Amino acid sequence: MSLPQPVPPSWKDLGKSSNDLLSKDYYFHGTSLEVKTKTPSGVTFKVQGSQTKSDAIIGDIEAKYIDSKNGLTFTQAWTTANVLKTQVELENQFAKGFKLDLNTSLHPDKNHKTAVLHAIYKQSGLHTRTAVDLFKGPTVTADTVIGRDGFLLGAEASYNVTEGKISHYSAAAGYNAPEYAVTLHALSNLHNFHASYYHRVSADVEAGAKAVYDTKATAPGVALEVGAKAYLDSAAFIKAKINNSGVLALGYTQALRPGVKASFGLALDTQKLNDASHQGPIHKVGCHFVFES
Template sequence: MAAVVVHPVPPSWKDLGKSASDLLNKDFPLAGNALEVKTRAPNGVAFKVAGLRDAKSAAIAGDLEAKYSDVKNGVTLTQTWTTSNVLKTQVELENQVAKGLKLDIQGHLLPATQGKSAYVTAIYRQPSVHTRALLDVFKGPTFTADAVIGRDGFLLGAESTYSVPSGAVTRYALGLGYAAPTYTVTVHGLANLSVFSASYYHKVSKDVEAGAKAIWDSKSTASQVGLEVGTKCYLDNTAFVKAKVNNANIAALSYVQALRPGVKASFGLAVDMTKLGEASHKVGTSLTFEACEY
């Protein structure tokens, strides 16, 4: 009897090329000084307080989040309150209606202006397919759908947005990729196939990662292709450094150190190589505290 081959669930549309994006964008605290504190109560409620002091304006923005997860029944409730006075509520129901189906309902309220928004998302995941349907209730309303199918490492994805009032497709995009155990390659055609990007990620060894991303906007007056390359190197099991540079002559470095279990510090620096004598460089820090599980 032939063995049954079970294909893995492919990544979502937004996660196509995620490995390269994380390598080039994550762990670079350049906007200012950030602080994040995470704790968990004995009843399973998780709290998170996050704040950022902007380096340019010195303004402080933050949010307070409380999340309760009932893993057994597949229910998650998240409440968030931001310093801009936005109240956010999110309810997630997983495998309640059907196996592999997740419902995500979000609502945002601005008490000062009575502004509001609501989103209903359905995500369906099965071997070889990952789909999502999103309804923006108050904006339009608009309906966005995307899907990614995968087989033997090859990935094919598409996204489109339909405006109910105008009765027309307002946005569409395509994506193609290949994922191997140590590397991934992804190509996107975005903004109605007017912006094209290609990314590459390679896990060179257990201690070294490398990646690159190129972007070309066909509608831009400049015909130049934007290119960014970066690398990540683990110094030991508690620290790593990252470096990246782009063709706009911006070089960035970061250093991340786990000070102790649950405490992580990050330092970032971005230098404009064409303006070394000017105050155009960026420096930032990030400190994260996470309480141990009960």
């Protein structure tokens, strides 16, 4: 008798280990701040903001209420661009493993609104989602990932109800093991190909890489990026990555005390370090601070 299969990752989380390693914790686009607080009644508040190249401050304030007993999560956010965002999640109420998720946004200044309803169902060896964009199309997007013994197979497709045709489709395959993961994506109607891997070398070291080939790109060739993460101790880690264009990115994150974390980032164009004729900055620096209570 075979053992029960674990729930596979969702379509959007295929290759997540490699993507997180190569994209998260690199703060070199200015200064940003994130403050999180939680009330005794279970309401969580989050305020975050960042400084752009034009010195403008953009950010949002978010409130989240979680009713674990009834499987309800309600999130409300208001951004500095005067966009109101609302998310309502209801889980395990109609069937075990079934979740409804409604995301809406309203921009009063531009009279623009969106509403997307997600239906998610997951069980042993299966993770499937359906999304209906109520104001655009309407368009129905569905994706499914099946998994067995570490092997993963997934597909995604979008159907425009008004036009009566499939507007988008993609496929993916991968293998997940405790120490490593390999994922292959064929996106954008099978015109854009991604290959990624993630390897936990030891308890303190992680490594990964990603290759991207776009059949419709004006510049030929494959874009390649490799990176690594090393824990210095229980409160600090460093990250580094470099791509085939010669851009080197470094990140350092330190927990200063419980609830306070600081991250610093640096990006260097290594091919132009000694180019005296180059105009403009060849490097980027930034920092990010998190306060949580």
